Amino acid sequence: MKLPNTAEILDQPACEHNLSVDKACEKPKGGESCAFDGAYIVLNPITDAAHLIHGPIACCGNSYEGRGSLSSGSRLYRYGFTTDMTEMNIIYGSEAKLMQAVEYIAGRYKPAAIFVYSTCIPSLTGEDVETVCRQARAKIGIPVIPVIAPGFLGHKNMGNRLAGDVLLNHVIGTGESSESGVRSSEFTINLIGEYNIAGELWNVLPLFEKIGIRVLSKITGDSTFQEITYAHHAKLNLLICGRALVNVARGMETRYGIPFREVSFYGIRNIRKAIVEVARFLQDRDIMERADEVVSEEEMIACYALRDYFPYLRGKKAVVYTGGVKSWSMLSALNDLGMEVTACGVKKSSLSDIAKIKDLIGEERILKDVTPKILLDTIYKTKADILIAGGRNQYLAYKEKIPFIDINQERHTPYAGYRGLVNLAKDIAKTIYSPVWGLAKKELIWERP
Amino acid sequence: MNCAEVKEWIDTKEYKEANFKREALVVNPPKACQPLGAVFCAVGFEGTLPFVHGSQGCVAYFRNNLSRHYREPFSAVSTSMTEDAAVFGGMNNLIEGLQNAYAVYKPKMIAISTSCMAEVIGDDLNSFVIKAKELGVIPADFPVSFAHTPSFVGSHITGYDNMLKGILLNMTRDKKAKRNKKINIIPGFDPYPGNIREIKRMLSLMGVEYTVLADNSEILDAPQMGKFEMYAGGTKLEDAQNAGNSAATVALQKFSTMQTIKFAQESFEHEGLQLYPPMGIRATDKFLMEMKRLTGKPIPTELEIERGRAVDAATDAHQYLHGKRFAVFGDPDNVYAIVNFLLEMGGEPVHILTATGTKQFEDEMKSLLSGSACGNEAQVYIGKDLWHLRSLLMTNPVDMLIGDSHGKWIARDAGIPLLRIGFPIFDRVNLHRSPIIGYQGTINLITGIANAFIEEIDRTSDDAHFELLR
Numbered sequence: 071m072k073l074p075n076t077a078e079i080l081d082q083p084a085c086e087h088n089l090s091v092d093k094a095c096e097k098p099k100g101g102e103s104c105a106f107d108g109a110y111i112v113l114n115p116i117t118d119a120a121h122l123i124h125g126p127i128a129c130c131g132n133s134y135e136g137r138g139s140l141s142s143g144s145r146l147y148r149y150g151f152t153t154d155m156t157e158m159n160i161i162y163g164s165e166a167k168l169m170q171a172v173e174y175i176a177g178r179y180k181p182a183a184i185f186v187y188s189t190c191i192p193s194l195t196g197e198d199v200e201t202v203c204r205q206a207r208a209k210i211g212i213p214v215i216p217v218i219a220p221g222f223l224g225h226k227n228m229g230n231r232l233a234g235d236v237l238l239n240h241v242i243g244t245g246e247s248s249e250s251g252v253r254s255s256e257f258t259i260n261l262i263g264e265y266n267i268a269g270e271l272w273n274v275l276p277l278f279e280k281i282g283i284r285v286l287s288k289i290t291g292d293s294t295f296q297e298i299t300y301a302h303h304a305k306l307n308l309l310i311c312g313r314a315l316v317n318v319a320r321g322m323e324t325r326y327g328i329p330f331r332e333v334s335f336y337g338i339r340n341i342r343k344a345i346v347e348v349a350r351f352l353q354d355r356d357i358m359e360r361a362d363e364v365v366s367e368e369e370m371i372a373c374y375a376l377r378d379y380f381p382y383l384r385g386k387k388a389v390v391y392t393g394g395v396k397s398w399s400m401l402s403a404l405n406d407l408g409m410e411v412t413a414c415g416v417k418k419s420s421l422s423d424i425a426k427i428k429d430l431i432g433e434e435r436i437l438k439d440v441t442p443k444i445l446l447d448t449i450y451k452t453k454a455d456i457l458i459a460g461g462r463n464q465y466l467a468y469k470e471k472i473p474f475i476d477i478n479q480e481r482h483t484p485y486a487g488y489r490g491l492v493n494l495a496k497d498i499a500k501t502i503y504s505p506v507w508g509l510a511k512k513e514l515i516w517e518r519p
Numbered sequence: 520m521n522c523a524e525v526k527e528w529i530d531t532k533e534y535k536e537a538n539f540k541r542e543a544l545v546v547n548p549p550k551a552c553q554p555l556g557a558v559f560c561a562v563g564f565e566g567t568l569p570f571v572h573g574s575q576g577c578v579a580y581f582r583n584n585l586s587r588h589y590r591e592p593f594s595a596v597s598t599s600m601t602e603d604a605a606v607f608g609g610m611n612n613l614i615e616g617l618q619n620a621y622a623v624y625k626p627k628m629i630a631i632s633t634s635c636m637a638e639v640i641g642d643d644l645n646s647f648v649i650k651a652k653e654l655g656v657i658p659a660d661f662p663v664s665f666a667h668t669p670s671f672v673g674s675h676i677t678g679y680d681n682m683l684k685g686i687l688l689n690m691t692r693d694k695k696a697k698r699n700k701k702i703n704i705i706p707g708f709d710p711y712p713g714n715i716r717e718i719k720r721m722l723s724l725m726g727v728e729y730t731v732l733a734d735n736s737e738i739l740d741a742p743q744m745g746k747f748e749m750y751a752g753g754t755k756l757e758d759a760q761n762a763g764n765s766a767a768t769v770a771l772q773k774f775s776t777m778q779t780i781k782f783a784q785e786s787f788e789h790e791g792l793q794l795y796p797p798m799g800i801r802a803t804d805k806f807l808m809e810m811k812r813l814t815g816k817p818i819p820t821e822l823e824i825e826r827g828r829a830v831d832a833a834t835d836a837h838q839y840l841h842g843k844r845f846a847v848f849g850d851p852d853n854v855y856a857i858v859n860f861l862l863e864m865g866g867e868p869v870h871i872l873t874a875t876g877t878k879q880f881e882d883e884m885k886s887l888l889s890g891s892a893c894g895n896e897a898q899v900y901i902g903k904d905l906w907h908l909r910s911l912l913m914t915n916p917v918d919m920l921i922g923d924s925h926g927k928w929i930a931r932d933a934g935i936p937l938l939r940i941g942f943p944i945f946d947r948v949n950l951h952r953s954p955i956i957g958y959q960g961t962i963n964l965i966t967g968i969a970n971a972f973i974e975e976i977d978r979t980s981d982d983a984h985f986e987l988l989r
Contacts, residue, residue: 122544126670127674128634132584134547152544152548153543153544153545169543174544194605195639222574224601461583462582462592464590465586466747469748
């Protein structure tokens with residue numbers, strides 16, 4: 071079995087920086103999970119597929135059911151399927167076991183497709199997962215797709231891109247237009263790099279529906295396998311998380327001539343920008359008018375709902391540490407709420423993300439390296455009122471009496487779309503003004519004069 | 520068969536038969552891997568940095584899961600092996616990693632465990648650590664303990680065992696001195712810091728001197744004092760070094776301490792006793808009586824009064840538990856202790872399932888069940904998963920499921936409450952802080968189960984039967 075070429079994965083001519091700086095996207099540095107995790111995160115939201123993890127218990131046992139991607143249909147994607155490789159499987163090989171597992175899943179769960187993830191161990195011992203998948207497909211008659219993403223290949227982001235390549239090479243373009251029912255006059259778009267965490271898509275899809283734009287394929291939040299197979303029938307791709315899946319957008323441009331735009335749905339200004347950009351692209355007077363109407367109406371509703379929060383949030387200072395699309399779009403959303411971002415960690419951002427961040431807050435507020443100590447020091451130095459980051463920093467913040475909200479995959483409230491922004495305002499206010507911080511005074515109450 | 524038909528079919532007895540014939544595939548496994556247990560054990564020692572030699576994703580998972588369960592920051596490092604390491608071996612990664620970890624995080628001890636990749640390559644931790652010290656990247660007298668913990672062998676409970684044995688082997692070497700009166704207490708893979716505190720409290724009431732190996736009750740349940748402490752609490756390294764001079768070693772779990780107890784018996788040349796977790800009245804009685812036997816200290820009146828209070832709680836609540844049918848899953852020691860407690864209350868365990876149990880567990884479990892009329896219907900399943908358990912719940916219904924958060928979907932499908940005990944618990948807060956062992960813990964257990972049933976009555980009763988008194 072051949073391992074994917076990681077240098078090729080990082081070489082994305084679509085990134086602006088590749089024209090000037092160097093040939094490849096920067097390799098991420100430390101602190102992240104592995105390529106397997108990254109691949110699993112991207113593909114797992116395909117809800118009616120089975121996701122079979124070929125490897126010892128670690129990769130599945132520690133991770134299944136752990137993602138916040140929601141489904142409006144099948145819940146099969148949540149099941150933790152694994153071959154649970156043992157020492158004997160390593161010594162005698164486990165290709166036959168894998169074949170049996172695939173057949174069992176096909177017979178008992180009727181998935182639309184099966185993704186088979188080859189983790190570190192089968193990749194090291196040289197199991198031919200690709201051939202097993204090919205044979206299985208011939209036997210059971212549904213797509214069985216190998217995802218060669220052992221953790222040792224690199225960081226989470228490497229895995230995101232590997233999964234993107236899998237979608238390009240094995241899924242997108244395999245569906246017939248008759249299945250999608252797309253009419254040539256229809257205005258169709260795809261969303262790429264949006265995983266429906268906490269149901270965020272459900273705040274965004276109605277906007278397009280009202281305007282008369284059909285979201286053909288969601289790649290991959292709350293998607294069915296089939297809708298991704300005919301993604302190549304869309305007129306435009308909206309790239310939500312560029313850092314994760316720029317290769318999919320780029321690949322679809324080369325293969326099918328579908329252009330893409332990088333947009334975000336966090337914050338009023340970003341949403342308007344995204345919608346207007348789509349409407350302009352489609353060059354239809356009706357669409358442009360409706361887009362303007364919908365956006366204006368929704369903005370009014372959102373501002374009305376936000377009016378109670380503005381006085382509490384205005385001038386509050388935040389330190390932000392997240393990755394990908396959120397690292398720049400969240401800054402703009404916080405500005406919409408009247409808040410100031412005093413620093414932003416960019417360890418998990420792409421170079422083009424960082425360029426956008428620079429434009430928004432200036433170079434001096436960028437934190438290139440992020441450790442717990444640097445985060446805390448920055449919060450104290452800039453007198454920030456809140457840390458906005460991922461779950462792993464949540465309890466660090468709490469221990470230091472710092473209000474916190476989670477904007478990564480463990481959040482349970484959608485922050486995208488207009489309603490999402492109201493949620494964000496509410497959650498920030500709730501934590502900053504919580505009475506619990508008053509309980510943890512520096513000097514104990516009984517030691518006061 | 521289409522999807523709707525499959526949906527109905529999977530609830531049938533016929534499907535159950537097919538499901539139990541499944542061999543090549545595990546669906547929704549209630550277990551984690553060895554290095555998770557090793558990392559969990561390592562943080563129980565003073566100033567100790569858990570260090571995982573393997574590819575980088577593994578440690579991210581452990582940190583995530585432990586942090587989510589305890590709602591605490593969790594620090595651990597990894598050597599992040601890559602393709603190059605697969606070809607050339609992981610020695611350079613390990614030596615460089617030790618150097619960085621020592622310089623940046625300033626630990627008092629580093630505890631190395633391994634994940635799969637290092638084990639398949641065949642990295643030899645012992646010689647690598649010696650090499651690192653020869654090269655001077657860490658001081659020669661700096662304690663580095665290690666354990667080989669591949670995830671294709673055992674589970675998180677054996678990983679705990681291997682790491683603890685590794686640390687004791689390293690720390691007690693050449694530390695033989697005069698025997699003292701202390702008792703070594705090994706909690707095992709016990710996800711409840713509240714349990715460790717409860718054991719310490721009971722022993723203090725008895726006036727027993729003890730060393731808890733490994734005491735992770737502070738770092739996993741750290742007080743909010745306005746300042747993050749990376750190394751909070753833990754067994755003092757000096758106490759760990761002296762563990763071999765104690766009067767006895769008592770493990771409060773069996774299957775997560777097999778290697779360690781054997782090591783203690785052979786190397787410390789003192790009594791090494793394995794008990795099940797003291798959950799319920801009789802199990803707590805047994806624990807205290809063993810302590811009395813080992814130390815000669817009497818059981819004080821305070822504990823006798825506590826026992827009375829726990830028995831009172833059991834009496835007041837017995838009508839809510841007696842005759843109720845239960846399914847229990849999780850790690851073997853906890854499962855055994857829960858079943859023992861249920862039988863004591865007149866509860867009827869029906870499905871008893873563990874992914875990590877052994878033949879010995881199965882035998883001991885069956886012998887426990889045969890001693891009680893309430894155990895007549897019970898079946899014990901080892902090496903099974905939550906998809907098997909689903910078939911059991913759908914074809915032979917029970918009133919309550921007891922296990923970790925992963926059980927929530929099958930409990931929902933079966934329309935019964937899930938009482939959360941075990942690891943991981945990601946969807947409830949603060950459960951780990953209160954004990955579920957000892958007399959106090961028994962009161963907590965009884966209260967939790969009885970009130971869950973009463974809550975069910977309130978939730979499902981019509982207006983006519985919705986009453987103030989229950």
